[in-house]
Amino acid sequence: MENRKKPQQKVSIQREELVSFLNKTLSVHQTKDVSCNGLQVQGASTITSVALAVDACMEAYEKSVRSGSQILLTHHGIIWNGLTSITGSAYKHLKYLIGNNLNLYAAHLPLDMHPDVGNNAVLSKTLNLQNIIPFGLYKGVEIGFQGTLPKPLTIEEITLALGEYVEKDAVTLPFGPRQIERVAIVSGGASDELSEAITKGADLYITGEPSHKNYHEAREAQINVLYCGHYHSEKPGIQALGNLVREQWGIETVFIDIPTTV
Numbered sequence: 398m399e400n401r402k403k404p405q406q407k408v409s410i411q412r413e414e415l416v417s418f419l420n421k422t423l424s425v426h427q428t429k430d431v432s433c434n435g436l437q438v439q440g441a442s443t444i445t446s447v448a449l450a451v452d453a454c455m456e457a458y459e460k461s462v463r464s465g466s467q468i469l470l471t472h473h474g475i476i477w478n479g480l481t482s483i484t485g486s487a488y489k490h491l492k493y494l495i496g497n498n499l500n501l502y503a504a505h506l507p508l509d510m511h512p513d514v515g516n517n518a519v520l521s522k523t524l525n526l527q528n529i530i531p532f533g534l535y536k537g538v539e540i541g542f543q544g545t546l547p548k549p550l551t552i553e554e555i556t557l558a559l560g561e562y563v564e565k566d567a568v569t570l571p572f573g574p575r576q577i578e579r580v581a582i583v584s585g586g587a588s589d590e591l592s593e594a595i596t597k598g599a600d601l602y603i604t605g606e607p608s609h610k611n612y613h614e615a616r617e618a619q620i621n622v623l624y625c626g627h628y629h630s631e632k633p634g635i636q637a638l639g640n641l642v643r644e645q646w647g648i649e650t651v652f653i654d655i656p657t658t659v
């Protein structure tokens with residue numbers, strides 16, 4: 398599925414201008430991460446359409462090229478802990494990207510933790526959380542948020558309120574209070590942060606991917622857990638980034654939705 402947002406007239410910007418805006422907005426060079434954040438693969442220098450996807454994958458590249466985009470912005474890129482060889486999947490990806498002059502830009506932790514367009518910020522805003530404070534210590538930085546609902550809600554009402562950011566048949570561990578007030582959120586694969594949510598007195602912990610070891614931990618601590626799905630919990634940030642880029646230049650953006658079942 399593609400969601401194309403077109404401006405009145407064709408706008409073009411230089412790649413370097415877009416990249417430096419993204420680097421600065423997302424503080425990519427100030428954030429320690431296993432992902433190489435920023436421009437991962439260089440392509441065309443003039444941009445008239447910006448594609449966005451959660452994951453760097455062949456399907457997203459092909460759809461970006463088909464939609465006429467010259468850059469793909471993703472949350473999960475292809476360079477993690479550096480490239481050790483350009484063989485197999487790395488070769489295939491690079492060959493396609495370079496062959497099609499498609500730029501690939503990735504923002505991992507910077508897009509989880511950003512206070513406006515980050516995954517956790519958008520999820521918090523969607524629930525209208527109040528008194529928000531940083532939460533979820535990961536590699537020395539807090540990448541999530543904790544806050545209070547304006548009025549207590551059940552886990553079903555919260556799931557409904559999160560809408561497209563929760564996959565259907567999402568896994569829940571409903572072991573906490575029926576009426577939920579205090580909510581802690583870390584998008585993606587952050588099941589280990591459940592213990593911090595328990596320590597900090599949350600009624601509900603929201604993350605992406607389920608973990609078997611959370612079951613008894615949550616049950617014994619009497620806390621609720623909602624697993625949105627890794628993909629669904631990390632869709633809001635890249636979509637918000639697309640909106641920001643469009644607002645900044647009035648350039649066309651194309652969100653490429655390729656949900657995973659994880």
Ligand SMILES: [Zn+2]
Pocket residue numbers: 473584585586627631
């Ligand atoms: Zn992720």
